[in-house]
Amino acid sequence: MISIKNLTKKFKDLCAVDSLSLDIYEGEIFALLGVNGAGKTTTIRMLSCISRPTSGNAEIDGFSLKKQSAKIKEIINISPQETAIAGNLTVRENMEFIASLYYKDKKIIEEKVKALLKDFSLEDVAKKKAKLLSGGMQRRLSIAMALVSAPKVLFLDEPTLGLDVIARKELWKQIEELKKKMTIILTTHYMEEAEALADRIGIMVKGKLVEVGTVAELKAKTGEEKFEDAFIKIAGGKL
Amino acid sequence: MRTLAFVRRNLKEILRDPLSLVFCFAFPVLLLVIMELIITSTVPDISYVPQFKIENMFSSMCVFSFTFLTLFTAMLISKDRNSSFQARLNVSPMKSVEILFGYILAVLPLAIIQIILIFCASLCFGLVVKWNILLAVLALFPSMILFIGLGILVGSLCGEKAVGGMSSVIINLAVFLGGMFFPLETMNNAFTVICDILPFAPGIKIPKAIITENTEGIWIAVLTVILYMLVILGISILVFQLKSKSDKKAH
Numbered sequence: 001m002i003s004i005k006n007l008t009k010k011f012k013d014l015c016a017v018d019s020l021s022l023d024i025y026e027g028e029i030f031a032l033l034g035v036n037g038a039g040k041t042t043t044i045r046m047l048s049c050i051s052r053p054t055s056g057n058a059e060i061d062g063f064s065l066k067k068q069s070a071k072i073k074e075i076i077n078i079s080p081q082e083t084a085i086a087g088n089l090t091v092r093e094n095m096e097f098i099a100s101l102y103y104k105d106k107k108i109i110e111e112k113v114k115a116l117l118k119d120f121s122l123e124d125v126a127k128k129k130a131k132l133l134s135g136g137m138q139r140r141l142s143i144a145m146a147l148v149s150a151p152k153v154l155f156l157d158e159p160t161l162g163l164d165v166i167a168r169k170e171l172w173k174q175i176e177e178l179k180k181k182m183t184i185i186l187t188t189h190y191m192e193e194a195e196a197l198a199d200r201i202g203i204m205v206k207g208k209l210v211e212v213g214t215v216a217e218l219k220a221k222t223g224e225e226k227f228e229d230a231f232i233k234i235a236g237g238k239l
Numbered sequence: 240m241r242t243l244a245f246v247r248r249n250l251k252e253i254l255r256d257p258l259s260l261v262f263c264f265a266f267p268v269l270l271l272v273i274m275e276l277i278i279t280s281t282v283p284d285i286s287y288v289p290q291f292k293i294e295n296m297f298s299s300m301c302v303f304s305f306t307f308l309t310l311f312t313a314m315l316i317s318k319d320r321n322s323s324f325q326a327r328l329n330v331s332p333m334k335s336v337e338i339l340f341g342y343i344l345a346v347l348p349l350a351i352i353q354i355i356l357i358f359c360a361s362l363c364f365g366l367v368v369k370w371n372i373l374l375a376v377l378a379l380f381p382s383m384i385l386f387i388g389l390g391i392l393v394g395s396l397c398g399e400k401a402v403g404g405m406s407s408v409i410i411n412l413a414v415f416l417g418g419m420f421f422p423l424e425t426m427n428n429a430f431t432v433i434c435d436i437l438p439f440a441p442g443i444k445i446p447k448a449i450i451t452e453n454t455e456g457i458w459i460a461v462l463t464v465i466l467y468m469l470v471i472l473g474i475s476i477l478v479f480q481l482k483s484k485s486d487k488k489a490h
Contacts (some may be wrong), residue, residue: 074332081323083323086248088252092247093251098331100244104240129255190381
């Protein structure tokens with residue numbers, strides 16, 4: 001589904017992503033892990049056409065990132081790190097606005113919005129202004145907005161950052177339900193999140209992808225029992 | 240279709256903010272009412288303070304109200320640029336030109352509401368309704384577009400914190416160099432030349448001249464405002480597009 005070849009992003013002297021090469025398969029949840037500044041968000045921004053790569057390229061569903069970004073935009077969507085909602089619009093209006101960027105038919109827009117409000121348990125707050133929702137609900141809305149275009153590839157940038165444990169678990173459930181329906185690439189700082197959700201995990205250190213594998217493979221490779229310890233070992237930290 | 244959806248979103252964002260309602264609509268009308276009440280009750284002969292004649296105040300307050308379009312356009316663009324909302328728009332199939340027109344078209348109805356409200360308030364203070372009022376309203380359009388263009392420019396160049404400060408500078412420049420509250424004729428020559436070179440005073444002069452049917456030499460003011468409108472709008476579109484591209488490179 002996604003084939004990345006030597007993808008690189010430089011900011012003056014800093015190489016944020018360094019020759020990243022990776023294949024992500026259709027229907028899998030792929031988690032990008034790394035400490036702050038490892039290059040996870042920059043990678044997602046490049047793959048979602050928000051930021052231009054300095055060099056290298058990627059193919060998403062056969063479309064070239066550099067040459068066919070308009071085609072790619074039709075099949076991807078993103079739930080950014082900060083909750084990207086229009087605060088003064090109601091929950092329903094937020095959904096309808098994003099849907100109308102992808103569909104012309106009002107009936108289709110209505111159906112999509114109705115279904116997602118139900119799936120994400122947002123029906124009761126549909127008429128509420130988005131800025132008045134709790135953090136967890138705002139994040140849920142942000143993901144629902146990303147799903148309104150029925151993307152083939154969904155990017156989730158730290159989807160549960162700052163959420164309490166209950167809101168986080170609820171959101172995990174929702175993400176798990178999306179499994180197999182689309183390819184999901186998520187970044188996270190929470191090891192247990194990657195363990196619970198991801199089919200495979202890529203660990204980035206200083207812009208480089210240093211390891212890729214399943215949780216079991218990464219634990220076996222490092223000889224650690226806990227995935228958190230395996231991550232620390234790979235990321236170059238001391239135990 | 241996409242642009243219209245974005246226009247609706249922008250309109251809702253602005254109109255649902257109580258501050259926008261106060262500054263965009265209530266403040267200019269209130270200022271006109273207060274000034275006219277003070278002048279009519281304290282000044283025996285309005286010819287001593289010609290800038291407060293209702294036809295002058297109508298033109299001045301319309302242009303004054305447009306300065307807040309600069310503020311709110313800039314605030315909206317800057318907020319979207321600096322938040323992840325812009326990321327969402329960039330990921331969507333929307334083109335940057337559609338996004339730009341979404342901002343411009345959202346602010347235009349606000350400007351028309353401003354004119355209607357100020358017109359209604361001016362009627363209470365004796366503004367004579369003749370056919371030329373329509374022409375005077377049309378003559379306000381270049382100033383309207385000019386201030387929206389300035390809003391796009393400020394919103395594209397400034398961060399969220401700097402937008403308020405920069406817009407305040409433009410609002411104050413328009414007030415002081417537009418001769419809204421003092422007759423420019425009484426100022427020294429150099430000052431009036433500066434005021435005539437800038438678009439604020441000519442922007443007020445044109446509708447005023449049309450209403451008073453004293454249009455002699457008005458073409459210089461018309462050309463000045465239209466020239467500024469075209470240049471500022473052109474620059475703002477260019478800067479908006481360039482910033483969209485550079486934001487892509489810089490993140």
